[in-house]
Amino acid sequence: MTSLLSDPAATARAAVQTVLDDLAAIDRTGGRGVVVDSPPGAGKSTLVRTAARDLAKAGEPVMIIAQTNNQIAGLAAGLAAENPGLRLGRLSGEDYAAARSPLARFSNISIDTKIIGLNECAIVLATAAKWARVKDHRWRWAIVDEAYQMRSDALLLVASQFERGLFVGDPGQLDPFTTVTTERWTGLTYDPRHNAVDVLLAHQRAAVVERRLPVSWRLPASAAALVSPAFYPYTPFAAGVANGVRELHFTTAGVRSPLDDTLDLARRTGWALHQLPARHTSRTDGEVAQAAAGLAARLLARGTVERCEHHPGGRPLLPDDIAIGVVHRDQAEQIRRLLPGTNVPGAERVVVDNANRLQGRQFEVVIVVHPLSGRRDATAFHLEAGRLCVLTSRHRHACIIVARAGIPHLLDAHPATDPVHLNVPVKFPDGWQAHHSVLNHLQIHTIAAPG
């Protein structure tokens, strides 16, 4: 069902309205909350802001639980600008307090390190870690943003503060992280390493309404056609923007080089696999890093212009419209060091980060270093479907993957061997399958580059 909807905007509006109606009706139904699954770029933040405003206007004080300070800054700024009459509170640690906060410029946001100073606020925002330190305070409503990235034990620390919850998040992204490997809690409904939504549904499924947003506004149609079946096999979504509305074009001619060939292919089809010769390498593979940095630099050097629904007249691509996504922090550091050496002005401002940190962000063009490139084995970490999903669903125009050849063979040599446990629901899709779907799709988008 990844074909274009006849009226995506109406479909999306109807989905949001359903959620708002669910929230309004919850007292009648005796429910405990609503879970909203959102594919990449489906207007999750807009939903959070709308729901918060509606609840606050109905006289219900709302707590908003986010996972990082950056998420809060984004949410609070949006809420404050849209609703000048609404009193907002930002509960923060000393590091982010008053003067240094990016929110200090809003007159309707109060910032305090103690909840007592925010008593007048209709909506109070804080990270899960900060909420965990609040004592003896109860709210009728909580909105949990990025709920699939919140760990069950973090929810345990804050859940007694609210009676009903709206949990919003993207189930296809990375699961919360822990270094502790033990089978001690495997199979328990409250395994503290699960995400907040899984633990909630395991205990309160009957009292919770499950909804999802059906339209991705970020992904172009070319991307939705792959990302939806590969990572959301049972909950398909469609792209909200029709073919032909978004376009990239280069203002300078290319040279005959593999890098430019790759860029041309990505410009035309939305996907490209820049494939280097097969080789086993350490994870900081110099040639792959050089290629990723080179692609970003060429994009800038060729004066790329993007045209889309927001800029029908076109606008030049800026360095921070481009991201290079990697798996490990040392890979990011390596590419950051290479960017200034490309001698393209602005190249050093291209965003380079690992999947965990790119989560929730959006760019025009994303260059991905494939998690399995140059590896001799395929570990569960590198196979994780969420990691590949994050990397391949951040872009509005095109996604370019850089990899060594031979990954399909590597996948076939390492079938998933994770044990199956009793009482542990099987997660779909599994990473092995998702990797194969993506590679299969990229086969016809491959440019072979010499090493």
Add this chain to the structure above:
Amino acid sequence: MSTLLALARIRAARQGRAEPLRQVRHYHLVDEPLVLVTAAMAGEAAAPLACMVGTDRHRPVLLTVSQPRNRDQQQAFYAQLAAVVLPYIRRRENALQQLPTHTGKAARQRCADAPQLIVANRATVEHLRLVGRSLRFQGSREPGTTQAPVALLGRWLTFFTEQADYPGSCLLLPMTRQLAAHWASGQSALEDESLAALLAWIEPPSGLSGAEAALRTENPVEFPPAGPATDPTFDLVELEPRMRAHRHALAAGDHTSANRSAAKLERALDAQLRPTWNQLWSALALLRAIPPAARCARRWDDDRDQFTRHSLHLMHGGPPQPVHDHPVEAARRLAALERASHMFEDEQALDDPFVLAERRAAGAAFAGIVISREPDRQARSPKGRRVLRPRFTVRTDDPPPLTRDQDLLNPHRPRATARIHQITHEQSGTHLIIMEITSGMGTPSRPAADAVPELGERVCYTASPSQWAQPEFPSRDQTPWTHSHPVPPAPARDLDPHDADPA
């Protein structure tokens, strides 16, 4: 595997001898550990076959079972084991230290020493975990009644195996893990789980390379497995015929020949366990030869606290450890495990130049020369007070560290933590890092003398092990609605109805 560990393994393979990975020993060793070698019968979980146990290399206690399926014999075996293990523990429970009030903690008691169990490998730890689980719910659970020794043994074994999950804990040490932590062999991590093979790489007999010596240990006649699983050929050729002879003699009422076959069985099992017993003591001697790390003592304090706490719990008639953690307990334990893991890694880096080098190679530490310093720099605290915030600049060839926004520590000035204030790239490829001291610098009127490194000093910074405050977990009866079922499900009638019920 880190790059340096891979390098060490390659070197070990090339030189035919294990390569040291650590300069100091990161695990505390007590003067009198209790060494334990176990063998279990194939085919039944936790059916004991034999056990060699003791604190004296030359006087081990051998316990055997002639018919492991027989529940009475199993029970008698564990009663004998309890008679060795419990007195060993009790001697340490009784010697208490008085700790004065200390920064927010009330005065309390701590056992002056704690027991330490040494076993061959991870598989033995898992076996003891299973034994603990099968024994700890035995007997009366009425408060006030004394615990049967076997149930008490089960509770202590559970305690030890649970503590073994915490990185850096030294109450129960699987020897292969200790050796592999301190030496890199030229074989795979899976092969390192064989105690004999690992020892062969660390100390190959003269004339043999590590690989040759390790290959020799694959002969199960000369080198019986370290347990708890026994060698299948031994099972078939020695164990089974002797057990059968014993059983038939008993059935025929022939006590003389029953005793004879029992003695033969015991000798066969002794021969199976004795090589591992000797290897464990040799391995202990190897570890003792490495000087202990400075921060070992702090972790051993934690271990003694845990031991004291469990001892008091037993003394006050507390219940046995439940089959499953309660939701709150699970979250609390995960937090504690994560904290222990961070602490152990950070502390090792401060204690051991080898670990620090590994961190530098991975970009988690950097070293360089101090080229300028402002020891008297002052700033305003968030509350508006004047505070001392000295700064200094380090020039480094290392890639800029990946860890920003975090307290860093220099192993040679461990009292002052610092943070990265600014990084500038230089043309030559080096970096200038401006550091700001964030604690341990003293006050403007009384600055600490040794907080700021000197000009020209070579410094190295890595993450500071921080005892970050544990969040306050709710009590059991305050378990939030998201973590409990609306209607309690039928209690699981697994082993113990009271404790198996997670709600």
